[in-house]
Amino acid sequence: xxxxxxxxxxxxIAVPDTTAEWRGGSIRAQLWVxxxxxxxxMYGDTRLALFSLLQPLIMLLLLSEIFGSMANRDDFxxxxxxxxxxxxxxxxxxxxxSAQGAGVGLVKDMDNGIVARFRVLPTRLxxxxxxxxxxxxxxxxxxxxxxxxxxxxxxGFRPSGGVLGTGAALLLTVFVIWSLIWCFIALAAxxxxxxxxxxxxxxxxxxxxxxxxxxxxxxxxxxxxxxxAKVNPVTYAVDGSRRLALGWDLGxxxxxxxxxxxxxxxxxxxxxxxxxxxxxxA
Numbered sequence: 315x316x317x318x319x320x321x322x323x324x325x326x327i328a329v330p331d332t333t334a335e336w337r338g339g340s341i342r343a344q345l346w347v348x349x350x351x352x353x354x355x356m357y358g359d360t361r362l363a364l365f366s367l368l369q370p371l372i373m374l375l376l377l378s379e380i381f382g383s384m385a386n387r388d389d390f391x392x393x394x395x396x397x398x399x400x401x402x403x404x405x406x407x408x409x410x411x412s413a414q415g416a417g418v419g420l421v422k423d424m425d426n427g428i429v430a431r432f433r434v435l436p437t438r439l440x441x442x443x444x445x446x447x448x449x450x451x452x453x454x455x456x457x458x459x460x461x462x463x464x465x466x467x468x469x470g471f472r473p474s475g476g477v478l479g480t481g482a483a484l485l486l487t488v489f490v491i492w493s494l495i496w497c498f499i500a501l502a503a504x505x506x507x508x509x510x511x512x513x514x515x516x517x518x519x520x521x522x523x524x525x526x527x528x529x530x531x532x533x534x535x536x537x538x539x540x541x542x543a544k545v546n547p548v549t550y551a552v553d554g555s556r557r558l559a560l561g562w563d564l565g566x567x568x569x570x571x572x573x574x575x576x577x578x579x580x581x582x583x584x585x586x587x588x589x590x591x592x593x594x595x596a
Contacts, residue, residue, distance in 0.1 A: 352449030403528035409491030414515035417498030475561035493575040496582035503589035
């Protein structure tokens with residue numbers, strides 16, 4: 315009996331292996347933390363958040379008044395008011411303008427040392443990009459909701475597709491903008507320069523917006539610009555959003571927007587992950 319007690323008292327105590335490599339939390343936990351950090355950083359300055367919400371409202375006011383007063387009613391679909399024709403397109407163009415912020419924000423994180431800290435932590439680097447895309451997508455979604463609310467309350471936006479059609483147009487736009495956000499993230503991971511990113515964003519954004527059917531029908535454009543607009547992916551996104559909101563026959567606009575966005579999303583995600591893996595000074 316004494317021998318058994320002595321053996322039990324001298325039994326080895328299990329000690330945790332502190333030399334094992336800590337691999338961090340689960341993918342879900344890391345994505346949650348990283349996305350929350352991006353959102354807090356994005357809305358930390360209330361002035362910046364306010365200005366980002368005001369920008370689409372200013373565009374709505376200016377474009378509805380300027381183009382609405384100049385538009386030739388014969389060129390537009392019969393029975394469709396210009397505000398109902400404009401707002402579905404503004405959903406897309408507003409998202410394009412906001413998507414560039416994802417790339418600029420990623421470059422700033424690379425410059426201020428945040429990404430360098432992530433590299434030495436047990437963080438899955440691709441999740442940093444996913445968190446950035448989700449946080450920016452939430453920002454864009456908020457801007458689009460405010461745009462729809464103000465368009466409905468102050469400008470009399472009443473599309474024939476009703477609430478369901480407008481909601482479907484919003485979801486389609488969100489998916490299209492998510493693919494564009496990834497395109498700017500890929501450019502940021504490759505170029506790693508705020509100045510170059512800003513220049514490219516301005517160079518790309520305005521031709522995509524105005525060389526399309528966003529503000530006037532294609533037949534109202536010059537012939538050479540009609541050719542450009544027909545191959546412009548924004549035209550497909552705008553056409554799909556407009557058909558859903560106005561309750562028209564879906565045609566190829568929605569499928570074209572979804573297909574193009576899916577391809578862009580896959581390619582941009584792959585390029586972004588590869589470029590982001592490069593060393594900081596590479």
